Amino acid sequence: MPITPLIAMVRKDLQLFFADRRAVIMSFIVPIAIGSFFGSIFSGPSTNTEAARIPVAIVDQDGSPISNDIVASARTDKNFALSLISADATRDQVRRGKMTVGVIIPKGFGDAAGKAFFSGGAKPQLDLLFDPSHATELAMVRGILTEHVMEAVSKEMFTGPGGRKAVDDALGHLQSTGLPSDEQRALGTMLHSVQAYYSQQDAAASTGASTRTRAPGLTMPYSTHEEAVTSGANIAYNGYAHSFAGMGIQFLLFATSGLGIEILLERQKGLWKRLRSAPISRLTLLAGKTLSMTIVALMTLLVSFAFAMVVFHVHISGSLIGFLSVAIATSLMAATFGLLIAALGHTPQAARGVSTLAVLMMVMLGGAWVPTFIFPSWLQQLTLVVPARWAVDGLDAMTWRGIGLAGAVAPTLVLLGFAAFFGIVAMSRFRWEEA
Amino acid sequence: MLKINNLRKTYKDLVAVSDVSFTLERGQLVGLLGPNGAGKTTTVSMIAGLVTPDRGEVLIGDHRLSGDTDPVKRRIGLVPQDLALYDELTAHDNLRFFGALYDLTGAALEQSIASVLELVELSDRASDRVKTFSGGMKRRLNLAAGLLHDPDILLLDEPTVGVDPQSRNAIFDNLEALKQRGKALLYTTHYMEEAERLADRIVVIDHGNVIANETLAELHARVPAGPDGGRATLETVFLMLTGRSLRD
Known part of the structure; x- marks a missing residue:
């Protein structure tokens, strides 16, 4: 695969991405704002002095x-x-x-x-x-x-x-x-x-023999000791870890679907005629697009988490390597999802509506808005076919749950599987002929 | 330099190109004319490798064009009808990207960029974003992008659509200069006066077939001179060949 065209495509896509102020705001600032909001709601009692x-x-x-x-x-x-x-x-x-x-x-x-x-x-x-x-x-x-x-x-x-x-x-x-x-x-x-x-x-009261106070009546015959099981002793659950994972995934999917629509716009403007007339393979063209989308998605996720770490003290309590592998696999899955939109979409306008709906459904069912444990059990099982679910669970495992590298293996492999599936379908359905 | 043999392309029941053959020599400009839907753009797309023909072949020199990565594609430059440019990038960044698609890097790329910008007289606007350019400037940059890798054959698909007379004249001068350098140019247009001014030979396509492949003088000879002795215009010849019925 020729490296010069590949690097040129990635550099050009990143230049275009950062030149679009709205895309940058949507990818970096909005997930932080919404993640902060949801995090404050779902932080739970351990981060407050008193429960509501x-x-x-x-x-x-x-x-x-x-x-x-x-x-x-x-x-x-x-x-x-x-x-x-x-x-x-x-x-x-x-x-x-x-x-x-x-x-x-x-x-x-x-x-x-x-x-x-x-x-x-x-x-x-x-x-x-x-x-x-x-x-x-x-x-x-x-x-x-x-x-x-x-x-x-x-x-x-x-x-x-x-x-x-x-x-x-x-x-x-x-x-x-x-x-x-x-x-x-x-x-x-x-x-x-x-x-x-x-x-x-x-009798006891009249002689003053009893000093006991009045009996308390029936009380609960037991007491409880409650312990939040987190990644370690004295490490409280941090709801921001989940909300930033969820919002990061939602907006990286929006970013990559936007880049997928950009491919349709490039086609509409005749730019793909130039690309296709150059002696470049189809694989190189799609690899360039995938790589640039993966980089944008990864940046979206990492910037969100960096903010959460600095401001809300979110920790990667599990494995850093595991966290990065889940993040990269998630970004790759999102990138191929963007390619799929470009492959299946007929016009940018139609693809925009469908992709927004698809992303919202995926993140909602994936537990990006609210944790999946509040879903009915049948829905929890059903959402295993949603890639966002594996991404959210994988990032949760590496952050507040504090599960080691082994906890990242399954989510990473499943996400890579989704990426391969989306990529193959996109490649087979992509409209290559530019009449 | 370029030989087109019996090209055919269909889309389901629609025959876009039925049987097209012609040649293009070094230092020659061939005008490719035809009504809307005649098959001009599909023919150019097959020559550029954008569309795979159902039948026939495109020969560059003696080499048959085949596949996306065929190195012979480097000998072809495409100037699409659309303004195929990134508005948010500067002229220089656009050209750097398009040059890199042909593996141009470093000093060689910078030299090519400077050369084509000079040709189209946009050197002083190299650092400006394309979205700030006028329609004519974009057309000239569109031409420059097709020339970056110094192709032997240039395919120009209606390169003057929507530009003012000054920019169009500048593009004509560019094309004359390229012809002088020995480039082979295939030029599709609806403007007959452009073909009359530039073309050494004219190929007329209709309903996917070549119906004329002659010099301008030979085409004029097809129509008898008027009562005043003046020769017929190319438009008159074109209408005689393709008919007056409206096309979609």
């Missing part, structure tokens, strides 16, 4: 010791940004999207909950008003609220006056529960034991 709290309003229409305890307990919950407002105000704010969930504790809730706790009576109902655009937070609030309600109800039942009354009532109505006689006897035994427990507490 869910705006929750509680309306206590009961005023019972149990409902007071629920409110007091929820007020100290670090997951809630709690407001105590009226029912109407709650509904209005949820509707306006200013409140995510509103909890209404209806009148008689504490009394009914106590009865249901011991004797299985009718369970009272909590009303949850929620913003339908925050269904995920509703599930979280429901779970957290369960803990607070159980704690408040059990505490009142085992130590408070409401509990004693509930036990007395339950014993008085044992016959009317409808339970089989052996179960009635067992329930009666348990309730008498609870009464005996109350009597002991009263």
